[in-house]
Amino acid sequence: MRYGGNTLCVEVRTADGTLLILDAGSGLFPLGRHLQATESRPLQVHILLSHTHWDHIQGLPFFAPAHEAGNRVCVWAPKEPKRSIKDLLESQLLFSNAPYHLESMAGQFRFRELGEEEFRIGEVRIKTQFLNHTVLCLGYRIEADGQVLVHCTDVEPHLGRLLRRDHRDSGRRLRDRSAMRAGILHREDARLVSFAQGADLYIQDSMYTAEEYVSRRGWGHSPCDFATDVALAAEVRRFVIFHHDPDHGDEFLEEMIESCRERASQYEAPPQILGAREGLELDLSVCP
Ligand SMILES: [Zn+2]
Ligand SMILES: [Zn+2]
Incomplete structure (x- = not known):
């Protein structure tokens, strides 16, 4: 609704x-x-x-x-x-x-x-990169008017998680977002982070909770904690949780979004995190 x-x-x-x-x-x-x-x-x-x-x-x-x-x-x-x-x-x-x-x-x-x-469409510069999905699937990095939008759906992590050491288990606050890059386990996941690097708006498939993802590996979609880690490591300004599971209701989604905000809040200068919804409009020239 x-x-x-x-x-x-x-x-x-x-x-x-x-x-x-x-x-x-x-x-x-x-x-x-x-x-x-x-x-x-x-x-x-x-x-x-x-x-x-x-x-x-x-x-x-x-x-x-x-x-x-x-x-x-x-x-x-x-x-x-x-x-x-x-x-x-x-x-x-x-x-x-x-x-x-x-x-x-x-x-x-x-x-x-x-x-x-x-390639270019008029004044817009566009870069593509293949994503880890079940069929051939492209992410788009779009640059125009001094802003960068990166759209990556549908995509799944190569190893189920991004970091060598999960920050929740580390027993200390990891505050430096750029340092996260050093912990990326898989070359292709590192490529995804590079593709999203510095985006003003990063839209990523974040379909599942970490718990749901365990039984859905290979389906071509990301757990939202992985997507949040990519957004953190890539030092994006805004991150939109995207491609909702049709079985997730509004309250469930809000809990998911909140858990991603909580995860990101452990880092310095976390991105603004929003859940995609119909009619949502974002002006990239306005700082969140
Ligand atoms: Zn698909
Ligand atoms: Zn899809």
């Missing part, structure tokens, strides 16, 4: 009006309606997909601007070895599943396939 039930979709606006959309879950449906009502035409939209799991693409067929002639939708996604992204997205619109195809939608689609690389 408070955090919302739509699947993943984040709107990003730069100062010059460039519109990026991170993932196309069911949240893309209300965003599309909003854009229809508020934007001048033709609309130019860039959708950056982390991967093609259902919860990240199911809004695309119902994105109203894509049904309007003249609008342009560019979809960026990881390059699969055997199938094109267009082919993968069309497979959710097979005749038995939906009454239309991407081809029959009135807007103009373009597709761009990505590996680990850097």
Whole structure:
């Protein structure tokens, strides 16, 4: 009721009006309606997909601007070895599943396939990095207007925890966030921290509690304590707990968020920690 039930979709606006959309879950449906009502035409939209799991693409067929002639939708996604992204997205619109195809939608689609690389959309600089998920999945580091937003979902730790020595067991307060980097156990987890380094806004999959994660290893999602440690080690300014488990109610989520704040509060200058919820708006030019 408070955090919302739509699947993943984040709107990003730069100062010059460039519109990026991170993932196309069911949240893309209300965003599309909003854009229809508020934007001048033709609309130019860039959708950056982390991967093609259902919860990240199911809004695309119902994105109203894509049904309007003249609008342009560019979809960026990881390059699969055997199938094109267009082919993968069309497979959710097979005749038995939906009454239309991407081809029959009135807007103009373009597709761009990505590996680990850097590119630009207008004045926006974007860097990609593969994440530890069940399928090919990309994180995006987006730099514009002197601000950095890093979006990493869906992602799982390589070793279940980030640090060699858990600060709760150490018997003393570890106060220096930058010193956490020295304790990272796995090369790929260190790469994740480097990717997020210094972000003004860090959005990371934090689906489970540490206790839940024990029976969900290999599912491709993070326990929230790991995500908090990445945010701490990367010295981000704001951290958003993201990709909520649909079985978690509002109170449960609030306890999770509070436990992450408590964990982070043991460090000097902890990031502001928020739980993602529908309609949440953050202005990165304003210090938390
Ligand atoms: Zn996934
Ligand atoms: Zn997902």
